[in-house]
Amino acid sequence: MPQRPASHCVHGLLTTGVNPIDTVRGGSPTARCAPEGGPDLHGDRLARPVAALAPAGVFALVRGLGLLVLATLAAANDTRLGDALSAWDGQWFLGLAQGGYDGVPAGLADANGVRAAETPLAFFPGYPVTAATVRFLTALSPIAAGVVAAALAGFAAAYGVCRIGELVPGGSRRVGLIMVALFAASPMGVVLTMAYSESLFCALAAWSLVGVLSRRWLFAGAMCALAGLVRPTAAALVLAVGVAALVAVLQGRDGWRPWLGAALAPLGLAGYLGWVAVRTGSLTGWFDLQERGWGTRFDGGTATLEFTASVLVSGQSVLEVATIVVLAGGLWLLVVGAVRAVRGELPWPLVVYGAGVLIMDLGSNGLMNSKARLLVPAFVLLLPVALELARRHPRTTVPVLVAVALGSAWFGGYALTAWPYAI
Numbered sequence: 001m002p003q004r005p006a007s008h009c010v011h012g013l014l015t016t017g018v019n020p021i022d023t024v025r026g027g028s029p030t031a032r033c034a035p036e037g038g039p040d041l042h043g044d045r046l047a048r049p050v051a052a053l054a055p056a057g058v059f060a061l062v063r064g065l066g067l068l069v070l071a072t073l074a075a076a077n078d079t080r081l082g083d084a085l086s087a088w089d090g091q092w093f094l095g096l097a098q099g100g101y102d103g104v105p106a107g108l109a110d111a112n113g114v115r116a117a118e119t120p121l122a123f124f125p126g127y128p129v130t131a132a133t134v135r136f137l138t139a140l141s142p143i144a145a146g147v148v149a150a151a152l153a154g155f156a157a158a159y160g161v162c163r164i165g166e167l168v169p170g171g172s173r174r175v176g177l178i179m180v181a182l183f184a185a186s187p188m189g190v191v192l193t194m195a196y197s198e199s200l201f202c203a204l205a206a207w208s209l210v211g212v213l214s215r216r217w218l219f220a221g222a223m224c225a226l227a228g229l230v231r232p233t234a235a236a237l238v239l240a241v242g243v244a245a246l247v248a249v250l251q252g253r254d255g256w257r258p259w260l261g262a263a264l265a266p267l268g269l270a271g272y273l274g275w276v277a278v279r280t281g282s283l284t285g286w287f288d289l290q291e292r293g294w295g296t297r298f299d300g301g302t303a304t305l306e307f308t309a310s311v312l313v314s315g316q317s318v319l320e321v322a323t324i325v326v327l328a329g330g331l332w333l334l335v336v337g338a339v340r341a342v343r344g345e346l347p348w349p350l351v352v353y354g355a356g357v358l359i360m361d362l363g364s365n366g367l368m369n370s371k372a373r374l375l376v377p378a379f380v381l382l383l384p385v386a387l388e389l390a391r392r393h394p395r396t397t398v399p400v401l402v403a404v405a406l407g408s409a410w411f412g413g414y415a416l417t418a419w420p421y422a423i
Contacts, residue, residue, distance in 0.1 A: 055180050059158035062184035062405045069409035077417040084416040086143045090195035094142045096128035110293030121276045122289040126230030127197035146195030153200040154192040160206025167213040178386040185405040187326045188373040190412025198376050201230040212244045212349050217261030228268025236356025241265040244349040296366030303365030326372045333381040350380040370423045
């Protein structure tokens, strides 16, 4: 009887939604991949590392496509690729990585062109510290170190996102890998490989949520605390972890661990906001810096509604129209996720986190065109799409994912090279 090639085993492992750990332990997928004459040990040895590297491979393929399109558009628009990857607030993050809060290079200013002594405090320290560490360990240039730091965090996020796809009801390795593809192909997924803080925050948020789903409360709280040092979006994560821990306490589950997890969760965010308050002499110091320097404050969505009405009436640019479509899609996915959570088909802490990110995004004013970028951390909203695509035949799923990846590649490349404003 002829043996089936190892490639057949790898394909079966990656497309059947099997957890590779279960496969290694001798589950039925390994048996199906084995030739009828006996176990295919060579296939097993090949399948295990391929399965382990699958999330990284999917993330690399999607983001690699994005970088290729970005490089093409950068050349067409007389923009250096390095400048594109460190655009917008990337210069601030790199400046902090080089000189800290008291040694940011000259020339950096807020959106009004003003540079006060307290202006650098508007940026959280987590990503600059990570970029500085990468530069110290590798002796790379500041831009290269920042991009490498973001890319490494992106790979860590990919594994966390994949694990979430495996842990949800009806989840599997296939769902997880589709989630990774959708996450990497977010409309502004290009930011995951820029000198920006989104990829690091997403990595910490994803693994914190993994901790919640697996009831590892200390791990969830610690990851949430670290996320609070990266972006203010951590407030949504603190809410999700805290409420989930409270429910566990009320149900009498897991003893003292939910208490400690909930106590750890807000430490990073509260600690940094408190430090800025001391430095500025105001309890609302960080919020004052945001409003004074970038015109950003929570207005309940008034500015977003006005922006939406203006764009729908005038249609000033493709990017602005696309931004409205992205925001509308986020709202729709939240509704779908909430319905599934009520039915018990999705863990409600994920929906709480996604809702928190979306509310913080839609409810603030400031730079309207940054709203698609600010939705990247709301990757949990993609779960209903991933679950549905996982039920489809690969002949349907793969073309959909390719189309989404191409759309994301163009959107991010256009925003960085052709759109003349900051996002």
